Amino acid sequence: MFYIQESTCISSQSTFLNKINLLEYQVPEGNKFSVKEPSYEDIPEKILRRMGKAVRLGVGAAMPLIAGSGNPDGIIIGTANGGMEDCIKFLNQIIEYKEGLLTPTNFVQSTANAVAGQVGMLLKNNGYNITHVHRGHSFENAMLDAAMHLAQYPDARLLLGAVDEISAYNYNIDLLAGWYKTTAINPAEIYKSDKPGSYPGEGSAMFIVDNKKQQGSVRIDALKTITSNDPQLVRHRFHEFITLNNLQNDPPGLYLSGENGDSRMMHFYEACETQIEKVPVARFKHISGEFATASAIGLWLSAEILRSQEVPVHMWKHQQPNPMATQRHPLHKILIYNNHKALQHSFMLCSIDL
Amino acid sequence: MIMETEDLKLQVKKQIVQFLNLMTVKPEDIKDDEPLFGEGLGLDSIDSIELIVLLSREYGITIQDPKEGRKILVDVNTMVGYIEKHRTK
Amino acid sequence: MVTGLGIISAIGNSVNENREALINGFCGISTLENFPSRFSGVLPCGEIKISTEELKQKLAATQPGVTRTDLLCLHAFRQAIEDAGLTTEEIESPDTAFINGNTVGGMCLTDELYHDANKHEQGSEYLGSYDCSSVTLSIQAQYKMQGPASTINTACSSSANAIMFGARLIQNGFAKRAIVGGVDSLAKFTLNGFNSLHILSPALCKPFDKDRQGLNLGEGAAFLILEKEEDAAGKNIHARLSGYSNTNDAYHPSSLSPAGDGPYLAMKIALESAGLLPQEIDFINTHGTGTENNDEVESKAMIRIFEIIPTFSSTKSNIGHTLGAAGAIEAVYSILNLKHQEIYPSLNFNEPQADTGLVPVREYKQVHLKHIMSNSFGFGGNCSSLIFSKV
Numbered sequence: 001m002f003y004i005q006e007s008t009c010i011s012s013q014s015t016f017l018n019k020i021n022l023l024e025y026q027v028p029e030g031n032k033f034s035v036k037e038p039s040y041e042d043i044p045e046k047i048l049r050r051m052g053k054a055v056r057l058g059v060g061a062a063m064p065l066i067a068g069s070g071n072p073d074g075i076i077i078g079t080a081n082g083g084m085e086d087c088i089k090f091l092n093q094i095i096e097y098k099e100g101l102l103t104p105t106n107f108v109q110s111t112a113n114a115v116a117g118q119v120g121m122l123l124k125n126n127g128y129n130i131t132h133v134h135r136g137h138s139f140e141n142a143m144l145d146a147a148m149h150l151a152q153y154p155d156a157r158l159l160l161g162a163v164d165e166i167s168a169y170n171y172n173i174d175l176l177a178g179w180y181k182t183t184a185i186n187p188a189e190i191y192k193s194d195k196p197g198s199y200p201g202e203g204s205a206m207f208i209v210d211n212k213k214q215q216g217s218v219r220i221d222a223l224k225t226i227t228s229n230d231p232q233l234v235r236h237r238f239h240e241f242i243t244l245n246n247l248q249n250d251p252p253g254l255y256l257s258g259e260n261g262d263s264r265m266m267h268f269y270e271a272c273e274t275q276i277e278k279v280p281v282a283r284f285k286h287i288s289g290e291f292a293t294a295s296a297i298g299l300w301l302s303a304e305i306l307r308s309q310e311v312p313v314h315m316w317k318h319q320q321p322n323p324m325a326t327q328r329h330p331l332h333k334i335l336i337y338n339n340h341k342a343l344q345h346s347f348m349l350c351s352i353d354l
Numbered sequence: 355m356i357m358e359t360e361d362l363k364l365q366v367k368k369q370i371v372q373f374l375n376l377m378t379v380k381p382e383d384i385k386d387d388e389p390l391f392g393e394g395l396g397l398d399s400i401d402s403i404e405l406i407v408l409l410s411r412e413y414g415i416t417i418q419d420p421k422e423g424r425k426i427l428v429d430v431n432t433m434v435g436y437i438e439k440h441r442t443k
Numbered sequence: 444m445v446t447g448l449g450i451i452s453a454i455g456n457s458v459n460e461n462r463e464a465l466i467n468g469f470c471g472i473s474t475l476e477n478f479p480s481r482f483s484g485v486l487p488c489g490e491i492k493i494s495t496e497e498l499k500q501k502l503a504a505t506q507p508g509v510t511r512t513d514l515l516c517l518h519a520f521r522q523a524i525e526d527a528g529l530t531t532e533e534i535e536s537p538d539t540a541f542i543n544g545n546t547v548g549g550m551c552l553t554d555e556l557y558h559d560a561n562k563h564e565q566g567s568e569y570l571g572s573y574d575c576s577s578v579t580l581s582i583q584a585q586y587k588m589q590g591p592a593s594t595i596n597t598a599c600s601s602s603a604n605a606i607m608f609g610a611r612l613i614q615n616g617f618a619k620r621a622i623v624g625g626v627d628s629l630a631k632f633t634l635n636g637f638n639s640l641h642i643l644s645p646a647l648c649k650p651f652d653k654d655r656q657g658l659n660l661g662e663g664a665a666f667l668i669l670e671k672e673e674d675a676a677g678k679n680i681h682a683r684l685s686g687y688s689n690t691n692d693a694y695h696p697s698s699l700s701p702a703g704d705g706p707y708l709a710m711k712i713a714l715e716s717a718g719l720l721p722q723e724i725d726f727i728n729t730h731g732t733g734t735e736n737n738d739e740v741e742s743k744a745m746i747r748i749f750e751i752i753p754t755f756s757s758t759k760s761n762i763g764h765t766l767g768a769a770g771a772i773e774a775v776y777s778i779l780n781l782k783h784q785e786i787y788p789s790l791n792f793n794e795p796q797a798d799t800g801l802v803p804v805r806e807y808k809q810v811h812l813k814h815i816m817s818n819s820f821g822f823g824g825n826c827s828s829l830i831f832s833k834v
Contacts, residue, residue: 046396049375075691081574087550087632088560094635095557099481101416103373103407104400107636108696108822111546112575112596117823120691126708129691129825130604133545134594135576141593145608148615169560173573176559176566227583227592343580400697403641420641 001147002209003217004350005157006069008061009300010035011203013287017064022304022312025287028185032166033201033289042067047122050105051114052089054082057204058115058163059122066123066159069208073156074128076145077116077163078138080292082131085167086110115163128158136340138162139296140225140348146209147220154211161206162296166289171200179290179341181261187286187314190261198260201289205296207303213353218303221245221333222349229343235271238337241347242275251279252349253331254311256298258338260285265342272337279335281317295338295346302334306352330354363434370430373408374401386430394429402427414442444675444834445682447527447668449519449624450775453489453661453762457522462779464761465787466807471762472647472659478551480631482638487647488629489661489763491515507568509581510549511662515768516578516626517585519664523622527668527678533620539590540618541583542609544601544625546767548575551630575767578626591617596767598821599730600689601625602665603770603829607687609669619674624666624771633660633766640697648733648764649791650757651742651803658732661763665771667778682778685814685832686717692824698736703744705826706730710748710816713828719814721749724830726786726810728773728817731757731803732764737820742799754810756789756803770819774829777815781833785809 009015012033013025028034040048040056042063051059058077066072090106111117113131120129128149132141139162146160174180181197190199213219222245226237242248255276259269273281288297305311309331313320333351357365367381370390374397388394391402399420406423409415415437417423426436450457453471454464464471475483475490482488498514499505502521524534533539549572550556556573559566571577576594583592591612595605602625609621627633637643637660644657669684690712692705699705714721730741745752758776765772780786789803817829 045376045378049377050400080576084574088556090636091550091553091557091560091632094553094631099631099635101407101410102635102639103404104636104639104697105404107639108400110636111598111822113598113821113823113825114696116597117691117696117825120693120824121696124693126690126693126704128689129597129823130595130608130689131597132593133575133596134579134592135574137593138576141591144591144612144617148611148617151615152611172561172563173559173566173570176563177570225591227580227589398695400640403639407639 001220001223002150002211003213003219004207004209004303005214005217006065006208007206007300007303008065009203009205009297010038010057010061011288011297012201025187025314027187031182031184031199033199034166035202047118050109052083052086052109054079054085054163054165055109055114055118057165058082058161059118061204061206062119062159062161065206065208071123071125072127072159072208073153074149074158075116075119075125076130076142076158076160078132078142078293079112079115079163080133080135080138081164081170082112083110083114084170085165088169119159136292136344137225137346139293140223140346143223150211157208157210159206160209161204162293163204164291164293165202166200190286191259191283193261194263196262196264198262198290201291201294203288203297205300216307218306219351221351224347226345227343231267231271234268234345238272238275238347245349251276252333252335254334255279255281256302256334256336257281257283258285258295258298259283260290265339268339268342280320282311282315283317284315292340298336298338299348299350302336302350306331306334306350359434362437363430366430366434369408369412374404384430389429390427412443413437415440444670444672444680445667445684445778446670446675446678446680447523448681448775448778449522449526450665450772451491451515451518452663452772453491458775465776468788468790469761470647470790480634482634486634486643487659489659489765490629491662508572510569510572511551511628512545512547512549512578512626513581515628515662515664516582519624519666520582520622523666523668529668535587535589537589538619539588540609540612540621541579541588541590541592542595542605542621542623543579544595544605544767544770545575545578545627546596546598546601547627547630547633549573549577550632551628553631597825598823599766599769600819600821600825600827601767601770603819603827604689606667606771606774606829607689607827610684610687613669613671620668620670622666622668625768626664627662627765627767629660629662642734644733647791648760650731650733650760650789651738651796651801652792653794653796655733655735655738657734659763661765663762663765663768663772665768665775667771667774680834682781682831683834684829686713686719686830687828688712688716689827692826694824697822699740699820701740703740705824706741706744706818706820707747709826709828710744710818713816713830717830719830722751724753724814724816725812726780726815727753727755728777728815729755729757730818730820731759733759739796742796742801746799752801754786754804756787760790770827773817777817777831780815781812781831784812
């Protein structure tokens with residue numbers, strides 16, 4: 001499909017620029033995987049002052065990436081709720097001031113394409129610019145969009161990414177809908193829960209993608225999305241994905257699971273995991289939390305693992321006889337399965353030539 | 355209580371910084387005759403609308419047309435002059 | 444190939460009704476009635492004069508969590524699939540894509556959203572209905588759709604981009620057919636939002652007129668069925684989507700650059716993608732919102748690209764600016780132009796802008812039309828251009 005050349009990630013962990021440290025994780029405060037925002041040196045203050053958190057996270061992750069690799073030919077972003085915080089701030093103004101004189105900044109920043117639009121504006125980038133907002137498939141659709149663009153324009157280079165924030169308002173809505181646990185987070189215990197609910201996360205992952213195979217570039221080999229609440233259908237589609245990509249004969253070195261501690265999701269994760277029994281399993285939501293575009297964090301982590309050839313010990317699902325085994329047995333390929341709210345599922349296959 | 359012009363100027367500067375979230379600007383550093391738009395503070399069209407809302411909420415002044423607003427919002431001097439004449443709060 | 448159309452707007456609940464209204468220069472912009480607002484009876488809006496309750500009954504969609512946006516979407520979606528004669532098997536097929544442009548989602552429910560966002564007691568039935576994707580997901584569920592699906596929000600160009608994305612899915616072999624379009628319903632949120640920017644007109648909008656005072660908001664939905672040429676044989680083909688593009692103006696979050704770089708590039712690249720020269724465009728359905736900024740910039744961009752400006756109009760003068768639905772609704776109108784070889788009057792125009800002098804078409808005419816361009820320019824500088832051709 002295409003190659004990831006560079007990537008950045010802002011999350012609740014140390015994942016940004018020269019502070020990347022995946023070997024140890026930080027325990028979040030309270031019951032949310034909240035981001036400690038960096039200082040956004042690449043965003044002019046006049047623009048930064050207006051941005052809501054989702055826009056800051058998205059633009060903040062994108063700008064240093066572009067500083068390194070130049071103006072892309074297009075900007076493709078996925079976000080489920082980007083801008084929602086500003087939407088509701090504006091809504092609160094409507095109620096508070098009874099539709100009287102209102103300040104427009106919240107409204108202007110509330111459009112979901114604020115991230116893609118602001119990056120375009122900062123770079124004076126006239127290229128293709130799109131925002132997919134399809135909840136748990138927002139990032140996957142952005143990936144598909146990028147793949148199609150790169151198929152049509154083989155020399156193009158694109159900024160592809162995703163972002164979502166835990167806004168007070170969205171958190172409240174999803175909490176009322178029963179999506180979250182409210183106990184304090186203990187990352188080591190998350191997966192042992194037999195109760196419904198997960199822990200919310202937030203963050204952004206940005207990638208420079210193109211068709212050039214280079215030293216260190218991570219290839220996206222395959223992507224499949226499914227919308228279903230039927231574990232049997234998901235099992236069936238996973239089987240098809242495995243067959244189509246010849247994974248029975250050439251299995252991945254790692255299976256990265258989006259398991260999140262919500263007991264209601266487990267039959268999906270089990271349905272898939274039983275089909276790749278011999279492949280070691282790792283998990284990531286004990287460090288990212290759950291949110292609609294968390295699969296972008298999963299992909300970023302996979303790219304880091306493939307480049308560094310190191311799987312952080314805390315990510316393994318089962319104790320490994322030699323957790324650093326990958327140093328002797330090169331890890332070429334990672335298969336990621338994620339689902340969001342037990343409805344939107346995705347399989348991704350990525351690899352590196354060593 | 356009628357506020358002294360100099361005190362009102364400082365209050366308005368603080369309000370501008372706070373309302374427009376000018377994160378690195380200190381109110382006391384804004385000169386009274388420094389242009390708010392273009393050169394100087396470098397505000398834009400959305401800021402001019404925000405300042406019109408500020409005038410309404412803090413001083414009870416209604417300005418219907420943003421273009422009229424730009425004539426008043428030249429610098430702190432003109433803003434304060436207008437507030438002193440037209441405030442209802 | 445476009446093999447199906449469905450639409451609902453302030454000037455009609457079907458393709459034929461919309462066409463009749465366009466021919467007669469009917470203006471569907473009136474005052475707000477459907478929900479209580481400070482602006483009811485004050486601001487002109489392209490409101491669909493059917494209450495949400497009535498829509499629920501008509502469409503037999505009374506399950507909890509259904510919003511007005513869902514209902515308008517369902518109405519147009521059903522018309523389109525019926526028009527194209529899609530079978531249940533085809534709709535459910537993993538080969539059928541569904542791409543929906545939307546900006547409001549369930550935020551038309553201001554009070555419920557305020558409660559659910561701020562209070563800690565029991566949530567309303569709409570907890571899962573607020574985001575834009577909820578509209579798409581609910582149709583996917585209702586129709587058991589298994590193909591690729593996405594929701595696009597790029598403000599006013601959303602459904603134009605949805606049409607493009609669906610076309611590309613077919614071209615790249617990810618789908619055999621695509622149901623594409625968009626929807627938006629009137630909401631206190633958008634009314635107040637645009638009002639806070641001082642770009643709503645207190646009177647009927649006057650696209651391209653020198654005395655224009657802003658836009659009127661509208662609501663509606665439209666969907667097109669796109670199929671590959673070889674699969675469309677034997678079907679009633681409405682038109683061909685022969686070119687498209689998306690660019691970014693990259694100037695300001697809520698206004699276009701003075702020279703209109705984004706709009707200019709969008710039109711230029713759309714022409715290139717269709718393999719057409721500017722002089723081959725017979726008619727333009729402009730973005731034409733009636734705001735000072737858009738109409739001036741759009742005019743300048745058209746002058747930059749067309750040596751002789753083609754005949755053009757703004758159908759927003761009939762129905763207002765339907766935001767996420769605009770691209771798709773205007774695509775349907777452009778296709779009607781082509782099918783029936785006619786153009787409809789642009790309304791409320793008296794005098795051209797002094798510096799550009801452009802005049803939209805002001806009367807119904809039957810003309811020879813081969814290629815039509817439809818433009819949509821949105822917040823964040825998002826500019827999209829679609830070209831439809833006669834078959």
